[in-house]
Amino acid sequence: MPxxxxxxxxxEGNFKEKDIISIDQFDPADIDMLIEEANAMxxxxxxxxxxxxxxxxxxxxxxxxxxxxTFISFEGAAKRLSADTVATQGVDTSSMVKGETIADxxxxxxxxxxxxxxxxxxAGAATIAAEYASVPVINGGDGVGEHPTQAxxxxxxxxxxxxxxxxxxxVTLMGDLAYGRTGHSFALLLxxxxxxxxxxxxxxxxxxxxxxxxxxxxxxxxxxxxxxDEVLQQTDALYVTRIQKERIAPEVLAKIGDxxxxxxKVMARAxxxxxxxxxxxxxxxxxxxxxxxxxxxxFEQVQNGVYIRMALLALISGRSIRS
Ligand code: NCD
Numbered sequence: 001m002p003x004x005x006x007x008x009x010x011x012e013g014n015f016k017e018k019d020i021i022s023i024d025q026f027d028p029a030d031i032d033m034l035i036e037e038a039n040a041m042x043x044x045x046x047x048x049x050x051x052x053x054x055x056x057x058x059x060x061x062x063x064x065x066x067x068x069x070t071f072i073s074f075e076g077a078a079k080r081l082s083a084d085t086v087a088t089q090g091v092d093t094s095s096m097v098k099g100e101t102i103a104d105x106x107x108x109x110x111x112x113x114x115x116x117x118x119x120x121x122x123a124g125a126a127t128i129a130a131e132y133a134s135v136p137v138i139n140g141g142d143g144v145g146e147h148p149t150q151a152x153x154x155x156x157x158x159x160x161x162x163x164x165x166x167x168x169x170x171v172t173l174m175g176d177l178a179y180g181r182t183g184h185s186f187a188l189l190l191x192x193x194x195x196x197x198x199x200x201x202x203x204x205x206x207x208x209x210x211x212x213x214x215x216x217x218x219x220x221x222x223x224x225x226x227x228x229d230e231v232l233q234q235t236d237a238l239y240v241t242r243i244q245k246e247r248i249a250p251e252v253l254a255k256i257g258d259x260x261x262x263x264x265k266v267m268a269r270a271x272x273x274x275x276x277x278x279x280x281x282x283x284x285x286x287x288x289x290x291x292x293x294x295x296x297x298x299f300e301q302v303q304n305g306v307y308i309r310m311a312l313l314a315l316i317s318g319r320s321i322r323s
Pocket of ligand 1: 070280281
């Protein structure tokens with residue numbers, strides 16, 4: 001039986017001891033507060049590199065699915081605040097291979113750690129972890145479910161690079177919108193600000209119906225197409241995602257056409273100030289020649305991820321770098 005310790009509550013201005021499982025927990029004021037803390041982290045890092053804000057804390061990074069950025073980012077975020085980390089990467093080296101449950105794993109982890117970050121191939125895994133752990137749990141990506149810290153860093157990057165008010169923005173999500181959790185979390189977040197959304201996906205990879213309906217009920221303007229050119233001129237930020245081959249049944253994968261590529265030709269047709277974003281890893285969707293295009297923001301996203309995760313670790317611990 002799950003323990004009644006899950007604290008997957010709405011943030012409502014108070015992050016202390018909360019589990020961070022879904023973007024649904026956040027209001028715009030919470031997101032703005034987190035970004036403010038992240039900006040303070042950025043200033044601290046540029047001034048002194050690290051702080052001892054969490055020197056008495058240990059963070060468990062439990063990564064049961066492949067990860068480069070998110071793992072390094074959470075590890076780096078903890079260490080920049082002088083927290084120690086205990087980490088496990090990959091199912092092969094953990095007791096999961098022996099059949100240990102998520103519930104038991106987190107109860108072991110909490111014996112050594114004050115905060116647990118979990119990435120797992122199962123949608124809903126982070127919720128289960130939160131239900132069993134008595135320490136706060138952060139969702140580092142749960143299968144096709146959500147990836148809330150990614151959406152938060154994506155929004156920080158978007159905000160930083162536009163003069164427009166959120167309600168005047170249009171974001172186009174492109175690629176694998178069915179199996180890509182980053183697109184799900186980002187759409188949920190953008191909807192909170194009333195941002196208009198375009199979805200460009202090949203057949204079989206469209207945004208899940210339940211998510212589209214949920215945002216419809218909130219009155220969000222959404223437009224679906226399989227042609228980028230149809231919406232390119234009206235796009236303020238183009239968010240590209242890779243096809244999640246490892247999550248797609250082979251018979252479905254066989255029906256999906258050639259990979260789409262954003263290259264210099266596409267960017268020549270795009271608005272002069274359109275931001276080009278990607279959660280990475282890219283596997284050919286964005287031509288490397290675009291890396292020097294000032295509109296390309298994907299490495300800035302990675303950098304902001306460290307600040308967002310530092311801010312989260314601090315606020316969950318009831319601390320702030322600003323006080
Ligand atoms: C993404 C993920 O793991 O969902 N990567 C990341 O965390 N930046 C995107 C992906 O794997 O395509």
